[in-house]
Amino acid sequence: MANVVLVTGGSGLIGKALQHIIETEPVGSRFGKLPNENWIFVGSSEADLRDPTATLKLYEKYKPTHVIHLAALVGGLFKNMKYKLTFLRDNMLMNDNILHASHTHQTTKLISCLSTCVFPDKVEYPLDENKIHLGPPHDSNFGYAHAKRMVDVQNHAYNEQFGCKFTSAIPTNIFGPHDNYDLEGAHVIPALVHRCYLAKKNGTPFIVAGTGKPLRQFIFSYDLAKLFVWMLREYDEIEPIILSVGEDEEVSIKEVADAIVKAVGFEGEYSFDTTRADGQFRKPATNKKLIDRIGGFQFTPFQEALDLSVKWFVENYDTARTGVKKD
Structure with a gap:
């Protein structure tokens, strides 16, 4: 009997990356599909996952043996702060319906996608998997973060009561x-890519907010997709796992902007507006658990990954610039 892998949020950033990896990696390889596997990518147009009946119908239609749950209500800082209850309730409904349907349909394995915003606002760095519940998240992510934390709570509860293999x-x-x-x-990289592209197109200066000194860890979506496939095959723990480059691969916002200037081919005036706030200087997460479990992984070099991202953006500008996703 063939396995069926259902991917919710299939039209988003990670969903599309997973689809790319499944279509391009050799069948039977560590990050490729198996010969007896059927991958189904669904977007919001196919089912409203806030509705338990619609979610169950989706499961009845595809009968998934494995699920990668990527669907979520996401938004920028302003929306998260203004609509705390909406972000809390919509995401809790989606997650609860997916977990319940996975249990009732006896799904072999479920992987949900969390976010580093689940971690406490005041916590000792680096972030690791044992620190999720040590304090409240930052107030700006109140609804989204608490909804995502509950996935971890439910994963353990389903495992302890029913033996379900649910992880995140x-x-x-x-x-x-x-x-x-x-x-x-947009988040920092796509926003800067778009602004740099417009500066090149219009012959205007490319100005980056802040000093450029803050440090961040970025993971290329294709690398992340491979790690999700690895989790599906080889990661059997209920405890969540951080998927990231190492702390030693943090890059400054200035290094990000420099790489974008190079990728876009921008040759105009380029500067930093130091009157604008930088935000948090760094919030490093350790990938020690990942490397221990996977035994080594070759991440795509940052400039190479950025070049691929910019190339896609330029070639798909009419739809990419508005954030519109095709289901």
């Missing part, structure tokens, strides 16, 4: 093709 991944900052490049809602 915690990626650091993700970037790549099919990201949200909308200037109003």
Whole structure:
């Protein structure tokens, strides 16, 4: 009997990366699909996962043996702060329905995607998998973070009561093709890529907010997709696992901007607006558990990954610039 891997949020950044990896990695290889596997990628247009009936119908339609749950209500800082209850309730409904359907349909394995925002606001760095519940998350992520934390709580409860193999991944900052490049809602890399592209196109200066000194860990979406496939095959723990480059691969915002200037081919005026706030200087996470379990992994060099991302953005500018995803 063939395995069926259902990917929710299949039209988003990670979903599209998973689809790319499954289509390009050799069948039967460590990060490729198995000969007896069918991968199904679904977007929000196929089922409203906040609705338990719609979620169950999705499971009845595809009968998944394995599920990678990526679907979530996400948004920028302003939306997270303004709509705390919406982010809490919508994400809790989606997650609860997916976990319940995975249990009732006897899904062999479920992997949910969390975020580093689940970690406490005040915590000793580096972040690791044992620190998730040591204090409240930052107030700006109140709803989203608490909803994601509950996935970890439910994973353990389902395992202890029913023996379910439910686990979760915690990626650091993700970037790549099919990201949200909308200037109003994009994260740092896609936002800077879009602004640099417009500066080149319009012959205007490329100005980056802040000093450029803060440090961040970025993971290329194609690398993350491979790690999700690895989790599906080889990671059998209920405890979550951080999927990230190492602390020694933190890059400054200036290094990010320099790499974007190179990838875009921008030759105009380029500077930093030091009157703008930098935000948190660094929030490093350790990938020690990942490297211990996987036994080594070759991450794509940052400039190479950025070049691929910029190439996709330029080639798909009409849809990419608005953050519109195709289901």
